[in-house]
Amino acid sequence: MINKPMNDDNTIIGETIIVRGELNGEENLTVLGRVEGQINLAQDLYIEETGIVKADSSVRNCVISGILVGNITASERVEIAPGGRMVGDISAPRVLINDGAKFRGSIDMGDLESAGSPPSKPSYTSRSYRSSTTSTTTSTRPVASAPRPAPAPAPRPAPAPAATPAPAPKKEEPNREDAAKAEAEAKEKAKKPSPKPDDKAADTGIKKKED
Amino acid sequence: MSTIIGSSIRISGEVEGSEDLVVHGTIQGKIELQSDLLVEPSGNVEADVYARNTKISGTLTGNVQADERVEVTKDGQMTGDIRAPRILISDGAQFQGNVDMNAPRK
Numbered sequence: 039m040i041n042k043p044m045n046d047d048n049t050i051i052g053e054t055i056i057v058r059g060e061l062n063g064e065e066n067l068t069v070l071g072r073v074e075g076q077i078n079l080a081q082d083l084y085i086e087e088t089g090i091v092k093a094d095s096s097v098r099n100c101v102i103s104g105i106l107v108g109n110i111t112a113s114e115r116v117e118i119a120p121g122g123r124m125v126g127d128i129s130a131p132r133v134l135i136n137d138g139a140k141f142r143g144s145i146d147m148g149d150l151e152s153a154g155s156p157p158s159k160p161s162y163t164s165r166s167y168r169s170s171t172t173s174t175t176t177s178t179r180p181v182a183s184a185p186r187p188a189p190a191p192a193p194r195p196a197p198a199p200a201a202t203p204a205p206a207p208k209k210e211e212p213n214r215e216d217a218a219k220a221e222a223e224a225k226e227k228a229k230k231p232s233p234k235p236d237d238k239a240a241d242t243g244i245k246k247k248e249d
Numbered sequence: 250m251s252t253i254i255g256s257s258i259r260i261s262g263e264v265e266g267s268e269d270l271v272v273h274g275t276i277q278g279k280i281e282l283q284s285d286l287l288v289e290p291s292g293n294v295e296a297d298v299y300a301r302n303t304k305i306s307g308t309l310t311g312n313v314q315a316d317e318r319v320e321v322t323k324d325g326q327m328t329g330d331i332r333a334p335r336i337l338i339s340d341g342a343q344f345q346g347n348v349d350m351n352a353p354r355k
Contacts, residue, residue, distance in 0.1 A: 052252035052268045059262010059278055065255045075262055 053088050061093075069104070087121055100130075102139075109143075256291045270300075272307070290324045303333075305342075312346075 048066045051057060055071035064080040069089035077083060077095040085091050089104035096111045102122040110116055112130035120138030128145045135141055251269035254260065258274035267283035272292035280286060280294065285302040288294050292307035301316045303309075305325035313319050315333035323341030330347040338344055 048253070049255035049258045049274070050250075050253045052250050052266065054268045055252045055264065055266035055270070057260060057262060057264050059260060061258065061260050061262075063255065063258035063274065065257045067258070071252070071266065 051089075067097075085122070094126075254292075264296075288325070297329075 048068065049063065051067070051069045051071045051073060053070045057071070057073045058075055060076045060078075061067070061073060062078045066081045066084065067077070067079055068084045068086060069091055070086045071088070072090045072092075074092045077091070077093050077097065079095075079097040081097070082099040082101070083091075083095060083097040085100075085102045085104040085106055087103050090107075091105070092107045094108045094110070095106075098112060099114045099116075100110055100112050101117045101119060102124055103119040104122065106122075106124045107126060109127045110124075110129070112128075114130070115132040115134065116128050116130040117134040118124055118136060118139040118141055120136045122136070123140040124143065125141075126143045128143065129148070130145075131148055133145055133147065251271055252266065254270070254272045254274045254276065256273040260274070260276045261278060263279045263281070264270065264276060265279075265281040269285045269287065270280070270282055271287045271289060272294055273289045274291070275293045275295075277295045280296050280298045280300065282298075282300040284300070285304070286294075286298055286300040288303075288305045288307040288309055290306045294305075294307070294309045295311060297311045298309070298313045299315075300313070302318045302320070303313050303315050304320045304322065305327050306322045307325065309325070309327045310329060312330045313327070313333070315331075317333070318335040318337065319331045319333040320337040321327050321339065321342040321344055323339045325339075326343040328345045330349065332349045334350055336348060336350065
């Protein structure tokens with residue numbers, strides 16, 4: 039995963055600390071306490087298990103192992119760890135919601151047509167998540183920052199996009215990544231009614247979340 | 250475990266807690282701690298501070314009330330009033346304000 043250096047360049051909000059207001063910065067932020075208000079970071083936000091954030095955030099990467107209430111906009115990726123809970127909207131090109139996470143809100147991955155391809159390495163994990171023995175993902179950071187041509191992503195089997203559209207209760211998607219994908223596909227299909235859904239679906243890189 | 254506010258972080262609001270706070274960045278607003286506040290040389294605090302001990306090696310603008318002690322080191326610059334039973338202002342420190350060593354905290 040992203041190496042979080044334990045030096046002065048990594049800001050840590052301790053467990054007993056409450057910050058109310060606006061927090062801006064150009065470095066990583068690890069929250070073990072409570073932050074209310076607004077967070078704007080040029081780098082990454084890690085909400086650990088004891089962390090509670092009630093704020094709208096704008097960051098690069100975000101890993102939620104605690105509680106986030108508020109909207110998050112990430113320029114790279116949002117991950118909700120198995121113990122994480124989030125209520126709010128996610129706006130990020132890549133989203134990972136682990137099994138066991140709780141989520142209520144909407145996900146907007148932006149322009150799916152021009153979306154990049156899936157990363158070559160498995161997802162990175164938060165520091166505490168990684169220490170869990172049941173974690174099976176490795177801790178390397180994906181090199182997805184280098185965009186690859188659109189045809190590269192693994193093609194999804196054709197029947198899948200043509201299958202049922204997104205389930206009616208869009209909001210209730212606690213830990214079903216598939217439901218989120220189906221919703222994205224349904225939106226995609228609604229935007230462009232094409233006679234060959236399988237071709238379009240293969241090219242849009244919707245399955246970039248699939249690892 | 251202490252809370253560390255990195256050098257590129259700017260907080261505008263209130264910070265309260267019961268653990269040590271080390272500030273390399275900027276805090277504007279109000280700080281209320283049951284424990285110690287350390288303002289490092291790169292730190293800039295524009296806030297009224299309530300803490301147990303306060304050690305200022307950076308810049309602090311605001312009033313400080315401490316349960317135990319306020320220290321301004323030789324790199325420190327403070328503008329504001331100090332209310333604490335013990336103080337230490339080192340040679341080289343810059344300080345402007347009042348000092349009241351008799352008043353109880355709060």
